[in-house]
Ligand code: MLT
């Protein structure tokens with residue numbers, strides 16, 4: 100199983116178009132000290148040619164162009180076999196409508212995510228006007244096999260697990276399953292990876308889901324719980340925004356450092372997070388704990 104981090108920034112990207120926080124300033128003035136990053140997405144493949152996107156970001160076109168694979172023989176073709184969703188947030192789903200040129204689009208999502216896409220953001224209705232959209236139901240705790248567009252099994256399975264979080268702010272209902280993490284398994288290699296780009300807490304269910312994974316890709320949105328308050332950007336804490344901060348007691352760094360996983364990488368990193376700066380003490384602290392700060396294009400094989 101191969102996994103690529105296509106986009107490692109949170110919503111808005113890095114630098115964010117309207118942001119002049121210290122990290123965004125550095126990303127503009129000296130990108131070697133703060134690599135620019137596109138919005139949160141990853142991709143998984145069993146054969147290195149046919150890929151399932153893990154979320155569809157507003158940067159999906161540029162991200163898909165960077166997927167490895169052979170050029171198709173015909174006039175149309177794409178290495179994207181389907182999209183697996185962790186939630187219905189805009190940074191994870193606006194890319195669906197940008198894939199409307201596909202005649203047939205496979206999505207895998209929980210019932211709650213499907214409902215938000217259908218009823219609240221309207222993305223499903225808009226996309227379905229252009230393409231045949233088929234949705235595979237994901238049920239938390241149940242492994243779901245990922246099949247290629249031609250119906251053949253990929254050998255990959257995805258098992259969603261619930262994570263502590265509220266629904267998107269435009270959702271009218273708060274149904275369980277609106278936000279999940281994914282455990283990915285490759286039957287051929289036995290490889291296990293976990294992907295949780297949005298996670299508001301580290302409860303026993305999250306810990307149990309991450310336990311068997313040799314690769315953990317985890318929510319690195321904010322360094323401090325009061326990061327946006329300090330910068331005068333918002334009056335909400337990271338925890339109030341359903342993102343467990345990296346630092347501090349009970350923070351994700353302390354929790355992830357104790358996991359057995361060989362490789363632990365932060366993704367969905369907000370542009371304000373000082374660990375984005377290559378030479379920051381925060382970056383050094385992450386690495387001292389044996390973790391890595393994700394960057395676009397990072398690849399893993401398991
Ligand atoms: C989040 O990660 O909390 C959401 O994507 C918020 C947003 O950017 O709308």
Ligand code: MN
Nearest residue numbers: 109110188190
């Ligand atoms: Mn987000």
Ligand code: ZN
Nearest residue numbers: 118120123370
């Ligand atoms: Zn910024």
